[in-house]
Amino acid sequence: MAEQPLFKVTIDNVTVEVPAGTTILQAARKAGPEVAPPAMCYYSKLEGSGGKCRTCLVEVSKGSDRDPRPMPKLVASCRTTVMDGMEVKNLTSERVVDARKGVVEFLLINHPLDCPICDQAGECHLQDLSYNHGASGTRYEFQRRTFEKHSLGDKIQLHMTRCILCYRCVMVADQLTGQREHGVLERGERAEISDYLEKSLDKEFIGNVIDVCPVGALTDKTFRFKNRVWFLKPLNAHRDCPTCSGKVTLWNRGDEVFRVTARKDQWGEVEDWICNECRFDKKKTSDWVIEGPREISRHSVISQNKYIGMVKPKETIDEVIGKEPRLFLDIHDVSQVNEKDRDLSLIEGPAHSTDFKEKDEKKQ
Template identity: 65%
Template sequence: MENNIKVTIDGVETEVPQGTTILQAARQIGPEVAPPAMCYYKPLEKSGGKCRACLVKVVQGSEKDKRPMPKLVASCITPAQDGMVVENYTNEEVVDTRKGIVEFLLINHPLDCPVCDQAGECHLQDFSFKHGTETQRFEEDRRTFEKEDLGPNIKLNMNRCILCYRCVHTADQITDGRCHGVMNRGDHAEISTYIGQAIDNDFSGNMIDVCPVGALTDKTYRFKNRVWFTKPMDAHRDCDKCCGEVHLWYKGEEIIRVTGRKNQWGEVDEFICNTCRFDKKETADWTIEGPAVMTRHSVTSANKYRKDLIAKPSFAVDYAKHHYKKINDDRPYDKNLKEIKASEDYKALMEQNKDFKLLEE
């Protein structure tokens, strides 16, 4: 097509429209080359450029100017150029830098995953698992805040906030009269409302969906269940305010949570209104379509879906491939105790453990 450009990311070439960012081009190729993103959210204009999680190395600026960019760049806000060559997971500097980004994000973030409602679908959990380190060098006291009610339906736990600004962009772009934002500066920066105002409008609940961590939570769902014990179902209803297409999260026969439908990047494509989210908690209110298909790897898929409906986490498969010994499944298996005792493996084990009897005579 005219005005399209060619970009190469981790050795894979793709063709995208002029004006596409590096991150969007990488996502077009697939999750195997797409950088992580904690603040970028495609449906929200001007989002991105704050968390630095998506930094990449541009080794060739363009076909016309083949010089590399001197520093790592944020792929979510950097436009791709024709002939650009980008390294993401294949670049050691990028991988090492991401470890530092994780360390910075966890400086003040409490390790309260066992009690956090976001556990199991938290982007920071995924990011730290894939790119983090086992230790942290920060020794000073963490910032602490009191929990705050942002209106009748939303609870703010500022201790967990990573200041991604997603909720601020959401309130700016899809609600009437934003009354919250980032207060103060530097280490004192926090999300809060203006002069104690309450957030209460028809689409305010979407701030819960866009939050990548457990900073903004649904007060009607808090502490009711862990996400991997619930059963998500696709459903819709005729709504005069929004698209009416949602995930219903069941605990037995009870609907304990309603959320917007998310894609494989964890982003809601269509925002839903507060009526659908908070007020319609009966099965009779909805037309059930069937089990929700998890297009993004998630623990909610565990033991619930056919293999063709599960998105396997690529990072776990890659980790196992490089760190665990491959099992030879063609080897013969001993089926009874007598055969086990006659095997060379058993004899060698007994020789190493002369003082113990592993199997009774």
């Protein structure tokens, strides 16, 4: 079988080689997080994802070596495949920066300011997107779209008002459970995620809709309003599970497990899907084999006071004096206070001048 040709593509002056058929977004992620565009709807583990949120728009300044003409419009990097010799601008393009700012403004038009009470706060991709690419204020003066809170069973809560219609949860139900009971109803500004005929989402693996949601639209009822993620300590753990890999992240405060989630990579995507039993039912530390602290990016608020692998300043005092304290200078010969044969360590409490009163009296 012939080897697949490699195409050279340059993104923000960083050149990488990728196989034919690779999208610009995938190539940018290979080049590094510094040049990778953000993505709110694309998910590498879900077939057919991408092309909905438009946050990954980039400028193609050179189509290829054969046809160097630039593409006239900005393109969605998650849906556009690379060509050999293609040159792409992400953060180095003023058009991209301005367009992404506009996309963020559209996403936030109907999104409520729920961050102080939202369980997703601290790990919300929309928070990160608005902080890095959004405006400081809003120009929207009309009434926002609102929905009633909707329960999707005894484990999952839906806040449709926060939803950005990325379709990730629908694809999880389609591709993981094989029988979805929710989807997108209506069209345009009336479009909403909902379940059919008030059915609950109770299929195995359906809990993964919580992990793939980039905002706080789908939350875990077993964790709801119990704690903030930056107060919790994420730990890698595993168990022998007959249904899934059993590899999870525990979110502890002390010995108490507040929630269980799938492990996520640097792009915020699930590494291994986990079952409902691991996610919702195993809430004791004794249920798991703890592997160690989860490595969290230092740019995340979750990493506060949880850095691992930190290099602390080296203590040199032990090398200088050894394990036992030593006296480097004998000052008894010149001191008018200390007695040479008096052991200060045997004095109860701090040494005081009265401890040498006897010596002064003898001199008189």
